[in-house]
Amino acid sequence: MFQHAHRRPCPVPLAARRQFLQRMGLGFTNLALGAILAKDGYLRAEAAPSIPPDGKPHFQPRAKSVIWIFLCGGLSHLESFDPKPAVTKYAGQTIAETPYKDTLDSPYLKKNVREFVAGRHKVQPKLYPLQVGHAPRGQNGLEMSDWFPELGQCADDLTIVRSLWTTDNDHGAQLQFHTGRHALEGAFPTIGSWVHYGLGSLNDNLPQFVVLGGALADCCGGVGGHGANYLGPEHSGVTLSVDPANPLPFAKPSRPISREDQRAEFDLIRDLNQLSADGQPADPALAARIKSYELAFEMQAAIPGVVDLTPEPAHIRELYGLDQEATQVLGRQCLVARRLVEQGTRFVQIFHGANGGAGEWDAHGKLKEGHTRLCGQIDRPVAALLRDLKQRGMLNETIVVLATEFGRTPGAEGGDGRDHHPFGFSILLAGGGIRGGLAHGKTDEIGFHSIEDRHYVTDIHATVLHQLGLEPRKLEIPGRKRLEIDYGQPIRQILS
Numbered sequence: 001m002f003q004h005a006h007r008r009p010c011p012v013p014l015a016a017r018r019q020f021l022q023r024m025g026l027g028f029t030n031l032a033l034g035a036i037l038a039k040d041g042y043l044r045a046e047a048a049p050s051i052p053p054d055g056k057p058h059f060q061p062r063a064k065s066v067i068w069i070f071l072c073g074g075l076s077h078l079e080s081f082d083p084k085p086a087v088t089k090y091a092g093q094t095i096a097e098t099p100y101k102d103t104l105d106s107p108y109l110k111k112n113v114r115e116f117v118a119g120r121h122k123v124q125p126k127l128y129p130l131q132v133g134h135a136p137r138g139q140n141g142l143e144m145s146d147w148f149p150e151l152g153q154c155a156d157d158l159t160i161v162r163s164l165w166t167t168d169n170d171h172g173a174q175l176q177f178h179t180g181r182h183a184l185e186g187a188f189p190t191i192g193s194w195v196h197y198g199l200g201s202l203n204d205n206l207p208q209f210v211v212l213g214g215a216l217a218d219c220c221g222g223v224g225g226h227g228a229n230y231l232g233p234e235h236s237g238v239t240l241s242v243d244p245a246n247p248l249p250f251a252k253p254s255r256p257i258s259r260e261d262q263r264a265e266f267d268l269i270r271d272l273n274q275l276s277a278d279g280q281p282a283d284p285a286l287a288a289r290i291k292s293y294e295l296a297f298e299m300q301a302a303i304p305g306v307v308d309l310t311p312e313p314a315h316i317r318e319l320y321g322l323d324q325e326a327t328q329v330l331g332r333q334c335l336v337a338r339r340l341v342e343q344g345t346r347f348v349q350i351f352h353g354a355n356g357g358a359g360e361w362d363a364h365g366k367l368k369e370g371h372t373r374l375c376g377q378i379d380r381p382v383a384a385l386l387r388d389l390k391q392r393g394m395l396n397e398t399i400v401v402l403a404t405e406f407g408r409t410p411g412a413e414g415g416d417g418r419d420h421h422p423f424g425f426s427i428l429l430a431g432g433g434i435r436g437g438l439a440h441g442k443t444d445e446i447g448f449h450s451i452e453d454r455h456y457v458t459d460i461h462a463t464v465l466h467q468l469g470l471e472p473r474k475l476e477i478p479g480r481k482r483l484e485i486d487y488g489q490p491i492r493q494i495l496s
Helices: 014-026 031-041 087-089 101-105 173-179 193-199 222-226 257-278 284-307 314-321 326-340 367-391 458-467
Strands: 065-071 134-138 142-143 158-165 211-214 346-352 398-404 425-430 438-440 450-452
Touching: 014 450, 065 087, 065 173, 065 326, 065 367, 142 438, 158 346, 158 450, 173 193, 173 222, 173 314, 193 346, 193 458, 211 326, 284 326, 314 367, 326 346, 326 367, 346 367, 367 398, 398 458, 425 458
Parallel strands: 065 346, 065 398, 158 438, 211 346
Antiparallel strands: 134 142, 158 425, 398 425
8 A cells, every 4th residue: 555755854955945936036027126136237136235324314415316417428628618719729739839838747647547548549739729609608607608508598507617537538437427436446336326325215116316318338337337336236226218108128017917916926026035034134135125126016107107298288398398309308308307306216317428339429520510419409408407497496406417527638639529538627517505607616728637626526426415415434335445536525615
């Protein structure tokens, strides 16, 4: 007669069974966790080295949110926010032939540069004239180029920082602008991820660090340009499309399903993950994964509504240039950015000119043609964003940054372009307690070197963090040594 065999203990260790259940849970849905974690190459998050702060500012903040617009490729500071008549006056002459020959003896010429390929980007000594006119704007007479007529009308709300410098003279400077470290040193947490890490959520139904306009090309930092690195992928930017039908990859179920059934699936996945969490109570990566599933479920309902612009009145859509082909793309992104911060998103990062390579703003040739077109794409939408925030009473609590990785050389490259220029360049800031109608810092007479109130790029980070009520030195991570240059210094002269 057949007898039942004696039941033996399962040979699979308990931890392995929990891991199996956890991984099985990952197969129940194709929702936004895949975008949140797998987008940066993670199937499972690396264990975070410490517990994040409590989400409270270190001191009274002046701002709650940031809209960070980045122009990929290198906007010419000379043809935008730091016009230099001397390059036109001495056009065609070498720098050595002008009264500014000492420029080439400056110690900053070597101190400022850490090259990937020695000699690849030369000084370009023959001066190239300005390719557009310029005029004073606003009550304080901020000099800006004629390529920015709409932004010029917002001059009294703008601060121009004209004395930035960086150390990368190639497009790894795009990564450097966001992390503060040269690309040769690898990836580090970005400014957006530090904000997310330090302050957490204002709206549990939306991601707190959003990226619009794609990502940096792999040559220039790739997803590291909005990544969190050792802070853990929970703090990385979430890339969204402004298409309401498909705003987030994998944000729709792969089959028709009711919200109630989907909620039940998520509850099951949560319970399966919790089995593992019970056995690994000190695993912050697992806690982040569980939290991400909850966020994914809520985002399915919240995000399409945020990126759907049909409820916006016609005059707002026209303000942002949605009725014109040239301004439509950035106009939609800027309007979605306003809607995101309005509903509590902390940090919105918009990339303009990303083209799978160095970026459209890279003006080695045909500078006038290229910058005319590109400035036409951004002038109206960015000005509209400032005006819209202001009329809603939101500009005083929202910092807007318009930045790029470096400037362009005063000298010509070829016949009609400018080369990369890390020695001195400009960015714009507005809102969130930033003073308006101000030009801070100075480059020399031909726009070559920053010579007055010089600022490395992390001074911009420190300024933004300060206005959000964060002290960078209190964001230290145990076991992760940060350098002095990582922290930067708030530019207090531009704060109201």
